Amino acid sequence: MAAIINAANSHLEMGGGVAGAIHKAAGAELAKECRPFAPIKPGEAVISGAYNLPNKYVIHCLGPVYGLDKPEADLLAKCYRNALNLAEMKKIDSVAFPAISTGAFGYPTEEAAQVALTAIKEVAPELKYVRKIRFVLFNDKDLIIHQDVLNNLSETE
Numbered sequence: 820m821a822a823i824i825n826a827a828n829s830h831l832e833m834g835g836g837v838a839g840a841i842h843k844a845a846g847a848e849l850a851k852e853c854r855p856f857a858p859i860k861p862g863e864a865v866i867s868g869a870y871n872l873p874n875k876y877v878i879h880c881l882g883p884v885y886g887l888d889k890p891e892a893d894l895l896a897k898c899y900r901n902a903l904n905l906a907e908m909k910k911i912d913s914v915a916f917p918a919i920s921t922g923a924f925g926y927p928t929e930e931a932a933q934v935a936l937t938a939i940k941e942v943a944p945e946l947k948y949v950r951k952i953r954f955v956l957f958n959d960k961d962l963i964i965h966q967d968v969l970n971n972l973s974e975t976e
Contacts, residue, residue, distance in 0.1 A: 829860070862897035878905050
């Protein structure tokens, strides 16, 4: 059973970027199911069905707006932890994350990758059901940044 993570806006609406692509592919029922959950605050996550998507669930996370929502790193880490906690509650074995907050919310990619991968590394030993965590990134540059951060985290073990 799989879930994708939506870098959502506070009203869990279509929007642009990742949220727009997910809502467009899932269909109108996704927005309808999400409406009662909104608004959410930075760091919060909610789960819904996936409708026309090939996975079973969508986990919607509201990341912080860089420079506005404080403390950014704590709120961003909370997104990743909350998403994984929801996945565990639903016994989801595979999740796919975007680089939350790095698009329109302006979080620098390298800082965001450090926060995200550190949070995941801290939570991973406690995960009973989630066995695969992927990042689906915007471009090769973002991939290289995430790989470098992950390699640096692995070297500090």
